[in-house]
Amino acid sequence: MTTPIFTESDLRAAIDRELPGVRADLERLVRIPGIAFDGFDHSHVERSAEAVAELLRDCSLDVRIVRSGGQPAVIGTRPAPPGAPTVLLYAHHDVQPVGDLALWESDPFEPVERNGRLYGRGAADDKAGIMAHVAALRAFGDALPVGVVLFIEGEEEYGSDSLEQLLSEHRDVLAADVMVIADSGNWDVGVPALTTSLRGLVNCFVEVRTGSHAVHSGMFGGAVPDALTALSRLIATLHDEAGDVAVAGLVSDGGTTVDYPEDRLRQEAGMVDGVSLIGTGRLTERIWLKPTMSVLGIDAPPTTGAPNALVPVAKAKLSMRLPAGQDPKRAYAALVEHLEKNAPWGARVTVTFEHDGNPISIDATGPMFDAARDAFRTAWDGVDPVDMGVGGSIPFIATFQEMFPDAAILVTGVEDPDSRAHGPNESLHLGEFARVCLAEALLLAKVAEAGAEPAR
Numbered sequence: 391m392t393t394p395i396f397t398e399s400d401l402r403a404a405i406d407r408e409l410p411g412v413r414a415d416l417e418r419l420v421r422i423p424g425i426a427f428d429g430f431d432h433s434h435v436e437r438s439a440e441a442v443a444e445l446l447r448d449c450s451l452d453v454r455i456v457r458s459g460g461q462p463a464v465i466g467t468r469p470a471p472p473g474a475p476t477v478l479l480y481a482h483h484d485v486q487p488v489g490d491l492a493l494w495e496s497d498p499f500e501p502v503e504r505n506g507r508l509y510g511r512g513a514a515d516d517k518a519g520i521m522a523h524v525a526a527l528r529a530f531g532d533a534l535p536v537g538v539v540l541f542i543e544g545e546e547e548y549g550s551d552s553l554e555q556l557l558s559e560h561r562d563v564l565a566a567d568v569m570v571i572a573d574s575g576n577w578d579v580g581v582p583a584l585t586t587s588l589r590g591l592v593n594c595f596v597e598v599r600t601g602s603h604a605v606h607s608g609m610f611g612g613a614v615p616d617a618l619t620a621l622s623r624l625i626a627t628l629h630d631e632a633g634d635v636a637v638a639g640l641v642s643d644g645g646t647t648v649d650y651p652e653d654r655l656r657q658e659a660g661m662v663d664g665v666s667l668i669g670t671g672r673l674t675e676r677i678w679l680k681p682t683m684s685v686l687g688i689d690a691p692p693t694t695g696a697p698n699a700l701v702p703v704a705k706a707k708l709s710m711r712l713p714a715g716q717d718p719k720r721a722y723a724a725l726v727e728h729l730e731k732n733a734p735w736g737a738r739v740t741v742t743f744e745h746d747g748n749p750i751s752i753d754a755t756g757p758m759f760d761a762a763r764d765a766f767r768t769a770w771d772g773v774d775p776v777d778m779g780v781g782g783s784i785p786f787i788a789t790f791q792e793m794f795p796d797a798a799i800l801v802t803g804v805e806d807p808d809s810r811a812h813g814p815n816e817s818l819h820l821g822e823f824a825r826v827c828l829a830e831a832l833l834l835a836k837v838a839e840a841g842a843e844p845a846r
C-alpha cells in the first residue's frame with residue numbers, strides 16, 4: 391500500500407478543519423496548572439501528562455508515560471511506513487509558576503481570547519507546541535507519511551534534571567532521522583524563523599554570612615558589616631562598568647549578522663525610558679551569543695516591618711546564560727571562584743548549585759532545513775524565514791544531539807515578541823498558531839518526500 395501524497399491545498403484544508411478542535415484541546419491543557427518546581431502540587435503535572443497521553447492515543451500512537459525520578463514525560467510512537475523516515479516531535483507540558491496573580495488581567499489557568507490572542511499560563515510556552523504537533527498528526531489522519539516519536543517533557547521549566555537518565559533509558563524508541571522542537575518562536579508576527587542557536591544555563595544560590603545572629607543596627611552599625619550590604623557589593627562585582635559579565639574565563643560566541651533594532655528591543659522588553667542597555671557588541675550578540683548574569687531573587691527581610699537590625703545572612707539566586715562552546719560545569723566553577731575571591735570584608739560565601747543545561751548551535755544546512763524553510767515560506771504566504779538565535783535554553787536539544795548526532799534538528803515554535811512567556815499575561819497569537827500548525831504538516835509531508843536517507 392502506498393501512502394497518499396498530500397498536496398498543499400489538502401493540508402491547508404485539513405488544518406482548517408482541525409483548528410477548532412485543536413483550540414479546544416489547547417484550552418483544556420491550559421486549565422491544568424502543571425508546575426514542576428519544588429513546592430508546587432505535582433499531582434497537576436501528573437494530570438497534565440495524562441491529558442497529553444490521551445491526546446496522543448487518539449492520534450493512534452502507542453503511548454507511555456515515563457519518568458526517572460522527576461516529573462512524568464509522555465512518549466508516543468507510530469512506526470514509519472516502509473522506507474519512510476522517523477521524526478521526533480518535542481514539546482513540554484509543564485509550565486512556569488504564575489508569579490504575582492495581581493498582575494494578571496485574567497485567571498492564568500482559565501484561557502480567554504482577547505484581540506486575537508489566547509491568554510493563559512502555558513497558552514504559548516509550551517502547550518501550543520504540543521498542540522501544533524497534534525494538529526499536524528490530525529491533519530494526516532490514518533495516512534501519516536512518516537514515522538513519529540512524540541516526546542513531551544514534564545519538567546523542562548524546572549531544569550530537566552532527570553532528562554539525561556530518561557533519554558538513556560528510552561534511547562531505542564527515541565531514535566529519529568529528524569527532530570522538530572516546537573518550543574521557540576518566530577521573528578515577528580507575520581515573519582517566521584528557524585532557531586539555530588540557544589544558550590545554555592547555570593542557576594545557583596549564593597549565601598553571604600557576616601554574623602551568627604541579628605544585632606542592633608545602632609549599637610553595632612559602623613563597625614560591623616551587614617550581610618545584605620555585603621551581598622550587594624558581591625553582586626556588584628559580577629558586571630564591569632560597561633555591563634559585560636566580569637567573571638574571568640567565560641566563553642563568548644559571536645558572528646551573527648542579524649540586527650535587532652534598539653527601539654524594538656526596548657519596546658518589546660518594556661524598558662523604562664532613560665534606562666541604558668548593558669553590555670557591548672551587536673544587540674543580537676548580547677542576547678544570543680554572550681554570557682549573561684542575572685539576579686533572580688534575594689532572601690532578605692522584607693522592607694515592611696524590617697527592624698533596625700544588622701542582617702546576619704542574605705542569599706541570592708543567580709542565573710547565567712551561556713553561549714555555544716561553553717561547558718556549564720566550567721562556567722559554574724569560574725563563578726564559584728569569582729564569588730569566593732570577591733567576598734567583601736571577609737564575609738563567609740557559600741555557593742550552592744541548582745541546575746544547568748547545555749547550549750546548542752545548529753548547522754542549519756541540508757535538505758531537511760531546506761524543507762523546513764519551504765514549509766515556513768508556504769505557511770506564511772511567501773515570507774522568507776529568518777535564521778535566528780535565542781537567548782533562552784532548551785537543555786533537551788544538546789542531550790538529544792549527543793545521543794543522535796546525525797539527526798537534523800529543526801527548532802520551531804509558536805512564540806512571538808508579545809507572547810510574554812514566563813511573565814504575567816502570557817498569550818498565544820492565534821493567527822500565528824494556525825500558521826505554525828500548517829507549517830508543521832507541510833514539513834512532515836516534505837520530510838516524507840525527501841525520504842529516509844540521508845537525514846541532513
Ligand code: BES
Nearest residue numbers: 547548549573574575591747780782783
Ligand atoms: N521555551 C523556552 C525556551 C525559549 C526561550 C525559546 C526564549 C525561545 C526564546 C523554554 O521553555 C524555557 O524557558 N526554558 C528554560 C530552561 C531552563 C529552566 C533550563 C529557560 O530558558 O529558562
Ligand code: MN
Nearest residue numbers: 482515516573
Ligand atoms: Mn518552553
